[in-house]
Structures are given as C-alpha cells and as structure tokens.
Amino acid sequence: MNVKAKESRALKAETRRLFVEAVDSLHRSGTGDVIFGGMVKEGEVSVEAVAGGGRGRLSSLIVTTGRGLGGRALMEGTPQLTKNYGVDPYITHHYDEEILGEGIQVLVAVPTLRGGEVTGMIYCGHRDNFNAAAPQTSDLVKRVRQLSVDLGRLDHSRSTPEQVEPERPYSDLESSSREALRRTYAELRAIRSGVDENEMRHRLGVVENRLADILSGHNPDLFPSPTPTVSLSPRETDILSHVALGWSNARIAEGLGLRESTVKSYLNTAMVKLSAGTRHEAVSIARSAGVLP
Structure with a gap:
C-alpha cells in the first residue's frame, strides 16, 4: 500500500472516530433519545455511528440528496427540523421504516460543513413531543458546529503540505x-x-x-x-x-x-x-x- 493510500485510510479512521465520539457524547448528555450520523460519500450520507437506537436498523441507513429530512439538509446545507416526522408533508418518507421504527417523533438533522460544503450529518431523534425536545436543539447545533471545526482541522493538518513562505511585496509596512x-x-x-x-x-x-x-x-x-x-x-x-x-x-x-x-x-x-x-x-x-x- 502506497503512502497516499495509507494516509487516506488513516484520515477516514480518524474522521469516523470523531463522529462516533460526537454521537456518544450527545447521547450521554441527554441531547436526544436517538443520535446517529456519518460522513458524506459520493453525495450520500452513510450512517456509521448510532447511540440510543437499534444499530441494525439505523447503521445500514444511506441517505441520498433530497430524500427525507437529512436529504433536505444535505441539499440546502442548513439544519432541518420536523416536529412530527410521521405526518410531515414537507419531506419525503423514504426512511419511515427506520425512523418510525425507533419511535422517533421529532427529528433534527444538522450538517457538518467545510468551506460551505456538507461533509457529514448528525441526526437527533426525540420520542417525546416538540415542547420537550426544543430546549436541546440550540445546544445540538453548537456542538455539531464544533465537530465541523474539529473535522476541518483534521483534514487541513493532513492535506496541507509544509510550504516555504515566499517573500511578499509591501512586507515593510508597519x-x-x-x-x-x-x-x-x-x-x-x-x-x-x-x-x-x-x-x-x-x-x-x-x-x-x-x-x-x-x-x-x-x-x-x-x-x-x-x-x-x-x-x-x-x-x-x-x-x-x-x-x-x-x-x-x-x-x-x-x-x-x-x-x-x-x-x-x-x-x-x-x-x-x-x-x-x-x-x-x-x-x-x-x-x-x-x-x-
């Protein structure tokens, strides 16, 4: 295996670790009843980490652009919320079996971003009504934003070669x-x-x-x-x-x-x-x- 392939595998493993840690941390802190998420691969979100739900059902979930709540977040690059997933007319219901099978009523999908592009998705599901879930939403968005920062630093540290700073014009400006x-x-x-x-x-x-x-x-x-x-x-x-x-x-x-x-x-x-x-x-x-x- 060449050096680039090894670095790519190491980056994927480290990225997955960050997602797993974020999902577990959000669940332990009571942010939601079911937390899951994963990275974007070829325009699709592949769920790689699950906490609080049936791993067999959610861990195999692959969400494509425009489908479901996460597909809308993937397309628009902004957090998305549905207060009553089962009857929401503004999302497609391609993933009802997986989501409703967990008893999720309120669902929030928050994308991780780098340079304005969606790199991954964190979902937070609540089995109670929206009034009970609402206080956790702001904290969820802040913590996913921090995950974006951590992922960005990881990618930057591995992808940016050390360069010699060229001499710049106007360098004598005070x-x-x-x-x-x-x-x-x-x-x-x-x-x-x-x-x-x-x-x-x-x-x-x-x-x-x-x-x-x-x-x-x-x-x-x-x-x-x-x-x-x-x-x-x-x-x-x-x-x-x-x-x-x-x-x-x-x-x-x-x-x-x-x-x-x-x-x-x-x-x-x-x-x-x-x-x-x-x-x-x-x-x-x-x-x-x-x-x-």
Missing part, C-alpha cells in the same frame, strides 16, 4: 499602517454596499481590490489573482472585515445599517463555512484562505 489600511478597506466595502450606480460600484471595487492586494502581499502584475479556497458572500465578507477591526456586533450593525441579529447570523454562517470556533479564528482563517486581506 503594523500600524496595515491596520489603517484594513480600516480603510472595511470602510470602502461599507460605502460600496450602499451605492446603487453600477459604474461607481465597479470603480470602488477596483480600489478595494488594490488595497486587498497591498495587504495580502499579492502582485497582480506578476501573478494572477489566487482563487480563494472558501466562498463567502459579499455581506459575510463585510461583517468579517469589521470583526477584524475589533468591532462588536452592535457597532457593526450600526456601521452597516443592519440589525444586530442579522450581523450575528451572517457571522455565524461565515464561521461555519470557515470551520472556525471563534470570531477571531474566523478572521485568521479567512486571511489564510485569501478571502480577507
């Missing part, structure tokens, strides 16, 4: 100058988001990109612009550029003319895409990924 440029960059993004006229938006975007090149040390005259490894929406980038300045959610909301809850939502989505555990880690990863200068 830290105070860099911070001033970053404030200017964030202000430009805020101004451009409020401009309706296309030509002016384009001109502001050119200046914004020039500032980003200076801050990142990229010379567009010698090398093409690198393709970011993570895709963030323009508004998510706006929010992160202000987080990088140390602004609170309330201050960002005031500066961008948004609700504080909206800022928090955009920031949470960006953190999930970046597999970041904190807002400051999100800024660091975004800079490394080339989506933030």
